[in-house]
Amino acid sequence: MELIKRIEATFAGVTKPTPHEIRALIQSLKLTAEELEEHVSDPGELSYGRTVLYQNEEVDVILIHLPPGGETRIHDHGESSGCAMVVEGAVMNCIYKLDSYGYPHLQTEHPVVCEHFLYAPKWQIHQLQNPHAVRSLSVHVYAPSMRGNRAYLPYEQVLDFVI
Numbered sequence: 488m489e490l491i492k493r494i495e496a497t498f499a500g501v502t503k504p505t506p507h508e509i510r511a512l513i514q515s516l517k518l519t520a521e522e523l524e525e526h527v528s529d530p531g532e533l534s535y536g537r538t539v540l541y542q543n544e545e546v547d548v549i550l551i552h553l554p555p556g557g558e559t560r561i562h563d564h565g566e567s568s569g570c571a572m573v574v575e576g577a578v579m580n581c582i583y584k585l586d587s588y589g590y591p592h593l594q595t596e597h598p599v600v601c602e603h604f605l606y607a608p609k610w611q612i613h614q615l616q617n618p619h620a621v622r623s624l625s626v627h628v629y630a631p632s633m634r635g636n637r638a639y640l641p642y643e644q645v646l647d648f649v650i
Contacts, residue, residue, distance in 0.1 A: 490522050494541045494548055498628070502545055506606050509546075509570040509628045513604075520575040520624055527552045527624065535559055535615075540626070547629045553578060553617035561591050561614045565635030569607040569628055573599050576623030580605045583612040583639070590642040599625075612639060 497512050504512065527550065528536035536552030547567070551559070553576070561583055577600045583591035591612055599605045607613060607629070617623045 490518075490526070491540060498541055498546050498548060499543065501630075504546070504630050506568050506570045506608075509630060510572075510604055513570065513572050513626060513628060516626075518572070518574050518626055523550055523574060523624055523626070526550050530554060530557065533560070542632060544632055545630055547627075547632050549627045549629070551615065551623075551625045551627060553615060553623040553625075555617060555620050555622060557623075558616040559614050560638040561612060561641065562638045563610050563612045563636055564607050564629055564633055565637065566609055567629040567631055567633045567636070568609045569630065570604055571599075571607070571625050571627035572604050573601050573623060573625045575601060576617065576621050577601060577619055578605075578623050578625060579616040579618055581614045581616060583614065585612065585639075586642075588642075591639045 493516060497516060526538050526540060528538045530536050535557045538550040540550055541548040577598060580597045580599055581593055582595045584594045586592055
């Protein structure tokens with residue numbers, strides 16, 4: 488069965504899944520880098536590629552391509568919580584906290600290797616980085632479909648705009 492049809496069949500009837508239920512659904516897909524290849528998007532204006540594989544009111548299923556040295560923006564997922572599996576390569580999941588001025592500061596980093604998972608609770612501020620010499624592919628599922636998500640600029644980047 489074609490990948491997109493498998494994803495749709497897996498997630499179409501799902502309502503209010505927990506992150507652990509999402510993990511089980513992702514595992515049931517038995518995803519491979521080869522079948523994701525045709526959906527990999529190269530970075531455009533961002534330093535990573537992002538492809539929506541499936542979306543409805545309940546879930547977003549997104550493929551993230553982090554080339555060597557690539558990173559996502561520092562962001563949260565708003566009212567959505569999620570789970571992601573690294574399908575190829577590895578990533579560093581960097582967790583941030585806001586200071587009293589509303590700027591993000593790194594709190595902790597967690598490496599996530601191929602075939603392992605990361606969780607993104609509601610409102611958690613994080614960034615994915617690929618510090619390796621090979622690309623990373625990961626499939627992310629968020630529930631409910633993302634709304635209220637935000638990106639954050641580190642204090643140092645804000646200063647670059649001012650100076």
